[in-house]
Amino acid sequence: MITCNRKIAVAVATALGLGGTAFAVNTPPTPSQASTATDKVFMAGSSAAVNGVLAFVETAANGVCGNTAYSVFTTPTSVPGQPDFRAVSCYAQNGTYFPSGNSVTIWYRPEGGSVVGVFPIYNNKPINELNISAAGCVTTASNATSATYNCTGVLGSTPANGTNDSFTGGVMSTAVDIGISDLEPGAFGSITSGSTHAWAGGGNNDPTTAPTYASSFTGPDIGVSALQGSSWQHTTIFEQVFGFMVNTALGISDLPKEQLTAVFDLAVTDWKSVATGASSSGTVSSSSNPIYVCNRELGSGTRASTDIFLNGDGCNTVGVVPSVPETGNVDNFATALEIDCVNSHANGIGYVSIDNYSKLGVSPYTNVKAISVSTVTATQLNAATGVYSYVYEASINKNNSASADGNAFYTAVVPILQNVNTTAKSGQVLAIPGQPATNTASIPLQVGSSSTEFTSLFNRGTGAGNSCNPQANQL
Numbered sequence: 343m344i345t346c347n348r349k350i351a352v353a354v355a356t357a358l359g360l361g362g363t364a365f366a367v368n369t370p371p372t373p374s375q376a377s378t379a380t381d382k383v384f385m386a387g388s389s390a391a392v393n394g395v396l397a398f399v400e401t402a403a404n405g406v407c408g409n410t411a412y413s414v415f416t417t418p419t420s421v422p423g424q425p426d427f428r429a430v431s432c433y434a435q436n437g438t439y440f441p442s443g444n445s446v447t448i449w450y451r452p453e454g455g456s457v458v459g460v461f462p463i464y465n466n467k468p469i470n471e472l473n474i475s476a477a478g479c480v481t482t483a484s485n486a487t488s489a490t491y492n493c494t495g496v497l498g499s500t501p502a503n504g505t506n507d508s509f510t511g512g513v514m515s516t517a518v519d520i521g522i523s524d525l526e527p528g529a530f531g532s533i534t535s536g537s538t539h540a541w542a543g544g545g546n547n548d549p550t551t552a553p554t555y556a557s558s559f560t561g562p563d564i565g566v567s568a569l570q571g572s573s574w575q576h577t578t579i580f581e582q583v584f585g586f587m588v589n590t591a592l593g594i595s596d597l598p599k600e601q602l603t604a605v606f607d608l609a610v611t612d613w614k615s616v617a618t619g620a621s622s623s624g625t626v627s628s629s630s631n632p633i634y635v636c637n638r639e640l641g642s643g644t645r646a647s648t649d650i651f652l653n654g655d656g657c658n659t660v661g662v663v664p665s666v667p668e669t670g671n672v673d674n675f676a677t678a679l680e681i682d683c684v685n686s687h688a689n690g691i692g693y694v695s696i697d698n699y700s701k702l703g704v705s706p707y708t709n710v711k712a713i714s715v716s717t718v719t720a721t722q723l724n725a726a727t728g729v730y731s732y733v734y735e736a737s738i739n740k741n742n743s744a745s746a747d748g749n750a751f752y753t754a755v756v757p758i759l760q761n762v763n764t765t766a767k768s769g770q771v772l773a774i775p776g777q778p779a780t781n782t783a784s785i786p787l788q789v790g791s792s793s794t795e796f797t798s799l800f801n802r803g804t805g806a807g808n809s810c811n812p813q814a815n816q817l
Contacts, residue, residue: 370413370489371445376431377475379447381440383751384471387459387522388643388736389426389452389677406446408435413489415472415479417512422679423499425509426452427472439750447474448751451518454504456643459521460530463741470513472496477512500639500675519748520755521739524643527576529650529734576739577756583696584647584732585720587681587710590703591688594618594626596714603652605633605691613689636683636692639673644680647734648693685709696720 371379412432419426431447434440449471451458462469478495495512503509523530586602588594592613597605601617604610613627638645674680677698684690685707699720702710712720715732724730740752 369486370411370484371431371433371447372413373415373474373477373479373491375445376413376415376429376447377473379431379445381434381444381446381747382745383446383448383520383747384516384518385449385459385520385522386451386454386462386469386471386518387739388456388524406434406440407432410435410487412487413491415474415477415491415493417472417477417493417496419676422673422675423501424675425496425498425500425503426675427470427477427493427496427513428452429472429474431474439754440747449516453500453509454507455639455641456523456525456646457530457641459523459739460527462518463521463739464527466517466741466743468515468517470507470509471516471518473512473514476514479512501673504639504641517741517743519741519744520752521741522579523737523739524582525646525650525734526578526737527739529646530641575742576737578735579738579756581725581733581735583720583722583725583730584644584651584693584734585696585699585712586691586693586715587684587699587702587712588692589684589688589690590709590711592626592691594713595711596717597626599652599716602715606635606648606652608635631689634683634687634690636680636687636690637673638680638693639675643734643736644677644693644695647732650734651732681707681710 407430410432412430415429415431417427418424427449428451429447429449431445434442434444434446440446451469451471453470458469461467472493473495474493476495477493479491479493481489482492483490493512496509497511498509586597596618598617598619601610605616610616611633613631613633614625614629616626616633618624618626674683674692677694680692680694681698681701684692686709688709696712699712701707702712714720715730718724718730720730720732725733738752738756741748744752
């Protein structure tokens with residue numbers, strides 16, 4: 343899921359701002375200095391966390407960089423299909439995790455979506471990250487505190503090169519220390535080893551089979567049970583809520599879940615055939631109005647969550663094909679592009695994490711509105727009390743062969759992300775009660791035996807549970 347979740351940025355900032363003596367530096371690292379940093383951490387996966395990892399330098403006065411002399415490196419992503427590689431570099435201001443004064447660079451690759459936060463980490467397979475010194479990074483803004491670089495030297499596009507990680511130019515192949523996925527890792531595995539009924543959207547997203555990922559990229563196929571096993575270190579960090587959006591020209595505020603399923607499965611392709619209510623004879627449109635389905639890319643956690651929510655894909659050995667299929671449209675490789683797709687098509691419909699609901703109806707997305715599902719609105723409270731089920735567990739996944747720097751960073755980030763609701767209020771993120779023990783969620787649980795439901799909800803993807811076991815009173 344690609345989204346600018348600055349609440350997570352604050353959370354990661356807090357994780358890193360744990361005291362220590364500040365170290366004074368004068369200038370942000372150059373590309374050459376960043377690429378040869380003393381301490382290095384390589385990350386990949388969900389972009390729900392990318393801004394948390396890479397923007398902590400902007401939001402924490404006492405973090406690793408301490409708002410002092412840091413450089414941010416990004417590839418352009420304004421056009422659909424442009425590859426997304428990033429990094430941030432500075433001199434450590436905090437001696438808790440990195441020695442004060444050491445040059446530190448943290449790489450984060452959102453390119454490929456949540457699935458690259460799972461399989462390359464599980465299999466310890468190297469993937470491409472930004473080669474800062476060779477990516478043609480040019481300064482776009484700088485002062486004594488910070489510098490931002492636009493890195494245009496990564497060659498290739500997501501549709502052409504993302505399936506087998508064949509990007510060239512300003513990239514380098516390296517093992518990844520930490521991955522983050524919008525759902526538990528098992529949601530991106532095959533139902534049975536060798537099957538093409540994987541969970542990650544589209545019903546054919548076997549990470550080792552075309553058209554998504556080549557075996558040389560992610561390694562051998564892994565079954566759900568293996569990914570859920572205890573031999574691999576992965577930790578549920580928080581739960582997040584997703585929802586649906588439509589173009590305002592359609593004039594609707596709610597759709598039954600079964601109608602949404604029919605729309606995204608292409609069982610119906612015209613709004614004149616979509617019922618506005620379970621017991622209503624009315625339809626969205628009285629005349630022919632072809633539906634324009636806006637999809638995220640295969641491998642996106644948001645797309646995978648939609649697939650499971652609507653179809654239960656991956657929750658049985660048969661699978662559902664097609665599910666959230668291609669419609670001839672260009673996949674949207676960023677949340678902003680997904681919202682713009684709906685905004686730009688009067689007959690458009692799509693899906694997004696609900697922290698992005700604040701952008702809907704506001705310039706430049708004035709033609710987009712959120713809708714409820716079977717009259718239930720996507721909110722933290724409805725999710726926490728088991729009324730709304732489009733909720734899935736984000737997971738942080740550590741390579742068993744992670745570097746010492748990677749291990750240190752993992753240790754810092756996990757507890758603060760689990761405690762995110764007490765440090766950064768978010769419409770998307772739900773903290774997990776008792777993880778850590780001091781965590782207290784801010785949601786006023788008042789419906790039924792809500793505290794029990796709340797705790798139970800957050801056990802879906804841990805232990806023996808998973809996303810195939812929603813609560814009985816959910817949608």
